[in-house]
Amino acid sequence: MTHFSALSLLKNALTGNKNWTEQWPDAQPKKEYDVIIVGAGGHGLGAAYYLAKEHGITNVAVIEKGWLGGGNTGRNTTIIRSNYLYDESAKLYDHALDLWDNLSTELNYNIMYSKRGVMMLAHNVHDVQSFQRHIHSNRLNGVDNRWLSTAEAKAFCPPLNDSPNARYPVMGAALQMRAGTARHDAVAWGYARAAAKRGVDIIQNCPVISIRRGADGSVEGVETAKGFIRAKKVAVSAAGHTSVIMQSAGVRMPLESFPLQALVSEPIKPIFPCVVMSNTVHAYISQSDKGELVIGSGTDQYVSYSQRGGLPLIEHTVAAICEVFPIFNRMRMLRKWGGIVDVTPDRSAILGKTPVKGLYVNCGWGTGGFKATPGAAHLLAWTVANDEPHKLNAPFTLERFTTGRLIDEAAAAAVAH
Amino acid sequence: MLLIHCPYCDDTLPELEFAYAGEAHIARPADPSKLTDEEWRDFLFIRSNPRGLHAERWRHINGCGRFFNALRDTVSDRFLTTYKAGQPRPDVTKLEAAE
Amino acid sequence: MNAPVKSFDGITVSVQPPVARLNLRIAPADLAAASAAFGLPLPGKIGQGAAKGDHAAWCLGPDEWLLHAAEADQAAITAAFAKARATTPHSLTVISDREITIAIVGPRAQELLSVGCPLDLARMAPGTAKRTLFDSAQVVLIRDADDGFRIEVWRSFFPHVSELLDIATRELAAGL
Ligand SMILES: Cc1cc2nc3c(=O)[nH]c(=O)nc-3n(C[C@H](O)[C@H](O)[C@H](O)COP(=O)(O)OP(=O)(O)OC[C@H]3O[C@@H](n4cnc5c(N)ncnc54)[C@H](O)[C@@H]3O)c2cc1C
Numbered sequence: 048m049t050h051f052s053a054l055s056l057l058k059n060a061l062t063g064n065k066n067w068t069e070q071w072p073d074a075q076p077k078k079e080y081d082v083i084i085v086g087a088g089g090h091g092l093g094a095a096y097y098l099a100k101e102h103g104i105t106n107v108a109v110i111e112k113g114w115l116g117g118g119n120t121g122r123n124t125t126i127i128r129s130n131y132l133y134d135e136s137a138k139l140y141d142h143a144l145d146l147w148d149n150l151s152t153e154l155n156y157n158i159m160y161s162k163r164g165v166m167m168l169a170h171n172v173h174d175v176q177s178f179q180r181h182i183h184s185n186r187l188n189g190v191d192n193r194w195l196s197t198a199e200a201k202a203f204c205p206p207l208n209d210s211p212n213a214r215y216p217v218m219g220a221a222l223q224m225r226a227g228t229a230r231h232d233a234v235a236w237g238y239a240r241a242a243a244k245r246g247v248d249i250i251q252n253c254p255v256i257s258i259r260r261g262a263d264g265s266v267e268g269v270e271t272a273k274g275f276i277r278a279k280k281v282a283v284s285a286a287g288h289t290s291v292i293m294q295s296a297g298v299r300m301p302l303e304s305f306p307l308q309a310l311v312s313e314p315i316k317p318i319f320p321c322v323v324m325s326n327t328v329h330a331y332i333s334q335s336d337k338g339e340l341v342i343g344s345g346t347d348q349y350v351s352y353s354q355r356g357g358l359p360l361i362e363h364t365v366a367a368i369c370e371v372f373p374i375f376n377r378m379r380m381l382r383k384w385g386g387i388v389d390v391t392p393d394r395s396a397i398l399g400k401t402p403v404k405g406l407y408v409n410c411g412w413g414t415g416g417f418k419a420t421p422g423a424a425h426l427l428a429w430t431v432a433n434d435e436p437h438k439l440n441a442p443f444t445l446e447r448f449t450t451g452r453l454i455d456e457a458a459a460a461a462v463a464h
Numbered sequence: 465m466l467l468i469h470c471p472y473c474d475d476t477l478p479e480l481e482f483a484y485a486g487e488a489h490i491a492r493p494a495d496p497s498k499l500t501d502e503e504w505r506d507f508l509f510i511r512s513n514p515r516g517l518h519a520e521r522w523r524h525i526n527g528c529g530r531f532f533n534a535l536r537d538t539v540s541d542r543f544l545t546t547y548k549a550g551q552p553r554p555d556v557t558k559l560e561a562a563e
Numbered sequence: 564m565n566a567p568v569k570s571f572d573g574i575t576v577s578v579q580p581p582v583a584r585l586n587l588r589i590a591p592a593d594l595a596a597a598s599a600a601f602g603l604p605l606p607g608k609i610g611q612g613a614a615k616g617d618h619a620a621w622c623l624g625p626d627e628w629l630l631h632a633a634e635a636d637q638a639a640i641t642a643a644f645a646k647a648r649a650t651t652p653h654s655l656t657v658i659s660d661r662e663i664t665i666a667i668v669g670p671r672a673q674e675l676l677s678v679g680c681p682l683d684l685a686r687m688a689p690g691t692a693k694r695t696l697f698d699s700a701q702v703v704l705i706r707d708a709d710d711g712f713r714i715e716v717w718r719s720f721f722p723h724v725s726e727l728l729d730i731a732t733r734e735l736a737a738g739l
Contacts, residue, residue, distance in 0.1 A: 359480050
């Protein structure tokens with residue numbers, strides 16, 4: 048695998064870019080691995096990378112039913128931020144932000160992390176109070192977040208409709224400057240390449256059909272479309288499909304899967320300098336480096352695996368965007384798509400051990416797990432390697448739904464991107 | 465847009481008039497204080513979330529106002545049937561034979 | 564600025580004078596008692612309407628009816644139902660002031676409504692009524708004739724609905 052550098056770019060440019068080698072080999076499964084990770088999204092691939100790099104565990108397979116990064120990792124709107132209300136969440140997401148900072152260098156792959164700032168609009172008195180509470184709580188946790196007046200919000204994002212007569216008047220905003228976006232595919236590709244380089248097998252087009260448990264109840268391996276593959280440790284990181292896979296191991300999950308949709312406009316010249324979210328009107332927007340406006344919304348209301356979603360939601364979202372940014376009224380939308388997100392009752396992730404020995408789970412990231420990718424991957428690797436949770440993910444257990452120690456970001460914010 | 469048959473209005477109407485209300489046939493335990501923590505968790509939080517047939521509640525909130533139940537395939541989003549609240553989950557094999 | 568178009572050959576949109584407006588909830592088995600109190604046989608099927616003089620009723624749900632009458636009759640109606648309550652439990656709520664009625668009349672009325680209403684309006688028969696949506700605001704839609712509708716909308720949503728109808732009327736008038 049080539050190391051990317053200015054020199055290698057130049058050399059390949061001079062030879063007509065004909066000599067680039069493949070980024071990672073498409074592996075066929077071996078009979079047995081030390082660790083199997085189900086799902087080659089950013090979380091699964093990243094976990095394999097950290098297992099190899101930080102824990103010296105390289106006999107690892109990441110098994111993917113489709114193509115790597117083809118799940119929510121390649122479908123999301125790439126908002127990265129860490130200004131969550133509760134201490135546990137703020138620490139977890141801030142850990143991810145720390146890792147984002149250096150990720151391009153670490154992976155020798157440009158993931159295009161852009162700290163352009165994420166601004167969350169307050170449209171009513173409740174929003175104002177709730178955001179200010181978030182800001183105070185974040186500051187106590189050393190997490191960057193600050194309050195902007197309406198005028199400051201307008202100065203930060205000129206296309207914003209700041210008229211007091213707007214249907215959704217802007218009464219101020221919370222701004223996290225450290226927040227922003229990254230290139231989603233590059234995150235999957237960068238981790239895949241770096242993991243493969245350390246010996247990890249990435250097995251695509253290979254659905255995991257079920258998890259096999261031995262006589263003593265512990266994990267023995269996975270049944271796949273390419274046959275049985277043995278492993279004493281299996282980590283499920285399959286986003287919207289997690290509960291189906293876990294069910295095969297006899298573990299029922301507090302999860303429901305919903306379609307989440309996004310859409311992009313025709314590309315235009317740079318006009319939108321930051322990311323803007325409005326939880327109240329359920330819409331958020333940024334501009335990609337290609338120039339498309341990237342627009343997202345809340346989930347569809349019903350459980351579904353259709354990976355499609357309904358038009359009413361798109362209409363609602365686009366109507367809201369046109370109210371908040373009338374300048375975009377006449378723009379044409381190019382395409383829309385959906386992903387299946389796994390939602391927990393408290394809208395916080397589950398990352399840790401399960402009642403089954405050797406079975407680990409990383410799920411419940413719902414509508415907002417892209418931002419967590421390096422953090423979740425790092426902590427999943429730690430948990431699998433040590434057979435116990437790291438202190439940052441220790442509160443995010445499955446048991447919290449029995450003990451009642453919820454991390455209720457659901458109540459803290461209407462949406463959780 | 466989904467078209468949903470309201471069994472009270474006996475009419476098939478656009479999704480916009482309806483609100484989804486979660487998995488159906490989850491009865492509140494008669495005596496919660498007798499339950500173990502695990503049983504209470506199951507009641508509150510554990511859902512079947514199947515890839516396939518799902519019995520679920522809907523409310524015709526912008527119409528007749530009634531809650532009712534539906535059997536829907538979560539992969540194709542196709543409704544197999546809808547039925548009034550309080551009725552048992554219909555037998556799928558019979559429904560499919562009738563088609 | 565052009566003056567707002569509220570009416571052109573195809574459509575007239577107008578706010579209607581107040582009426583006595585009541586919401587009735589009663590067990591369907593007791594419908595006869597309610598019909599007697601109101602002085603009009605109430606329809607039994609969701610969507611159906613009935614009218615006699617200035618009394619009108621529409622069935623909105625399995626146990627819910629919308630009643631209209633002349634403003635002057637409101638007190639007499641509530642008194643009649645209060646008397647029936649001793650033997651027939653029900654709830655009757657005066658909602659005269661909660662809603663505003665907008666009439667939309669003309670050959671293109673159905674087309675105008677389709678701007679904000681998700682129903683297949685071609686299937687809606689004259690004389691029927693339905694609770695539905697008009698661009699996210701809950702309304703009761705009454706069809707009086709092939710080319711005549713009424714929208715009953717909560718007062719607080721009225722500006723939104725009426726402004727949208729205005730815009731759409733102007734668009735239709737302009738041939739858009
Ligand atoms: C439209 C949309 C917008 C979003 N916007 C944001 C945002 O702005 N910011 C943010 O932080 N988050 C966002 N999210 C959420 C975010 O995308 C996810 O939380 C995150 O990408 C999850 O990563 P993952 O690696 O766990 O899952 P995925 O990338 O979905 O990976 C799981 C993988 O498991 C595979 N799999 C499933 N079943 C099996 C099986 N049986 N066998 C083998 N493989 C299997 C899938 O094919 C998939 O590739 C958004 C999501 C969507 C859908």
